[in-house]
Amino acid sequence: EPEVTQTPSHQVTQMGQEVILRCVPISNHLYFYWYRQILGQKVEFLVSFYNNEISEKSEIFDDQFSVERPDGSNFTLKIRSTKLEDSAMYFCASSEIGQPQHFGDGTRLSIL
Amino acid sequence: KQEVTQIPAALSVPEGENLVLNCSFTDSAIYNLQWFRQDPGKGLTSLLLIQSSQREQTSGRLNASLDKSSGRSTLYIAASQPGDSATYLCAVRQGNNRLAFGKGNQVVVIP
Numbered sequence: 097e098p099e100v101t102q103t104p105s106h107q108v109t110q111m112g113q114e115v116i117l118r119c120v121p122i123s124n125h126l127y128f129y130w131y132r133q134i135l136g137q138k139v140e141f142l143v144s145f146y147n148n149e150i151s152e153k154s155e156i157f158d159d160q161f162s163v164e165r166p167d168g169s170n171f172t173l174k175i176r177s178t179k180l181e182d183s184a185m186y187f188c189a190s191s192e193i194g195q196p197q198h199f200g201d202g203t204r205l206s207i208l
Numbered sequence: 209k210q211e212v213t214q215i216p217a218a219l220s221v222p223e224g225e226n227l228v229l230n231c232s233f234t235d236s237a238i239y240n241l242q243w244f245r246q247d248p249g250k251g252l253t254s255l256l257l258i259q260s261s262q263r264e265q266t267s268g269r270l271n272a273s274l275d276k277s278s279g280r281s282t283l284y285i286a287a288s289q290p291g292d293s294a295t296y297l298c299a300v301r302q303g304n305n306r307l308a309f310g311k312g313n314q315v316v317v318i319p
Contacts, residue, residue, distance in 0.1 A: 138310065138311050139309040141308070144304070191305075194240075
């Protein structure tokens with residue numbers, strides 16, 4: 097069964113550095129998403145992406161964050177000037193319109 | 209703002225018992241509701257999706273009901289097994305594409 101793949105599975109970064117989290121969505125899906133889950137808290141929506149542009153973003157998704165689809169298969173989340181509170185599990189998801197969102201296994205981001 | 213609540217936060221049941229997990233949401237104007245399973249340190253596995261026009265969905269031992277007007281959904285797992293031990297998340301989608309999640313029901317099935 098097709099699945100969403102995310103790399104790396106774990107990323108450790110010094111505070112203030114930039115990180116890029118990578119995702120390969122399911123190939124025929126048109127909608128892409130990033131969510132995050134801080135330890136012990138709810139999964140939170142960050143951003144959705146459709147037709148090569150952001151379709152919606154949450155209040156969390158400020159100028160520190162950006163997303164990109166650099167080619168036909170990858171979908172990336174860039175976090176600039178990382179802070180301690182950016183430590184979380186980041187999930188990528190994809191879907192067809194009106195259909196279930198399928199999630200990857202996540203990238204655990206640890207900011208030191 | 210949509211708020212999703214799941215009760216109970218945690219429960220333990222002996223193997224073979226039926227599981228009943230509850231989810232409530234504050235804004236009934238939803239497009240659909242999705243139930244996920246999350247194993248420790250892992251991603252989210254989609255279990256069932258119920259469209260707003262539907263009352264229930266079934267997949268194997270899983271059955272999910274939706275009462276949109278009262279803002280409730282229930283996930284039933286029949287004849288629980290130790291392999292069902294996990295956290296179950298409920299998420300609702302509104303007019304946009306974002307999912308609003310509950311905090312989850314952490315389930316332990318005791319052999």
